[in-house]
Amino acid sequence: MASVTKAKLHDGSTVEVEVHGAGPTVLLPVNPRPVEGPQAEAMRKWGADPALGRSLIEGLSDAFQVVAFDYEGHVLGTPKPDTLTPANVAADLLAVADAVGADRFAYYGYSWLALSGLQLAIRTDRLSALVMGGFPPIGGPYAEMLRVTTATHEMVVSPQSPPTPPQTSETSETSEEPDWSSVEVSMSEAQTRQFLTLYQALQGFDDLAAQARISCPRLCFVGSADEIEYGERWGDVHVSMAGPIVNRRAELDALGWDARVLEGLDHTQAMQAAHVLPVVRPWLASATGVRLPS
Secondary structure, eight states, X not given: OOEEEEEEXXXXXXXXXXXXXXXXXXXXXXXXXXXXXXXXXXXXXXXXXXXXXXXXXXXXTTTSEEEEOOHHHHHHHSOOTTTOOHHHHHHHHHHHHHHTTOSSEEEEEETHHHHHHHHHHTTOSOEEEEEEESSOSSSOOHHHHHHHHHHHHHHHHSTTSOOOOOOOOOXXXXXXXXXXXXXXXXXXXXXXXXXXXXXXHTTTOOTTGGGGGOOSOEEEEEETTOEEEOOGGGTSOEEESSHHHHHTHHHHHHTTEEEEEETTOOTTGGGSHHHHHHHHHHHHHHHHTOOOOO
């Protein structure tokens, strides 16, 4: 049975935190509760897996203390339009660790939650291990994501333009990548502006120079087909998540990263538990000195 607590975040709001299992602590920013009903059907329409968080928790909690919290759902439900900065995101993640009494902990995040883990790693010495999925540790597409989030925010502000792609991190391998040219999912001005705030703050970030500030074991993985085309409404932006990892693996190795490429998978497929757990579970065990159950 999971224990439940709350963590107080940088803006005074709170996020619910579930703790599953025992062992070295792993922070997992996922929704621990499967979505049900009409919302689940809407998620499946966009290829989202309503139970992804639960699957990841179940795949790790036999060997680790998994600290699960729906940070993405929280910021969508309680937007932080002016304060979702890299420093504040890192502070929020530390607040979750503090709420469960974890002085040392590993972290796994996917997509923008992976870049959040990188921002955490350069600001604390409390990490025992860092796993970044679906976002490269070096050569990150920060300028491209600023263009996407700027266009998204402008669509919401200008009613004549249909609004915007969800900033979702929980999608399913059963559907193809979303056709961003036809997305009609609505987000509010405050919801979109917080991601604009985040990527604006990251424009001066030198991810290569930042590597010297990471002191823990680190793993990154990406689908080899993780190349996202946003289309005309987003200024024909191409976001390459795979390229920097595929093309710079020797450099990543020299910088201390264990880099993995999941052949043939796109952004949505490579986040699925069936692909994540065979990579992340044994790696985390090795990094934290855990003997996995046979």
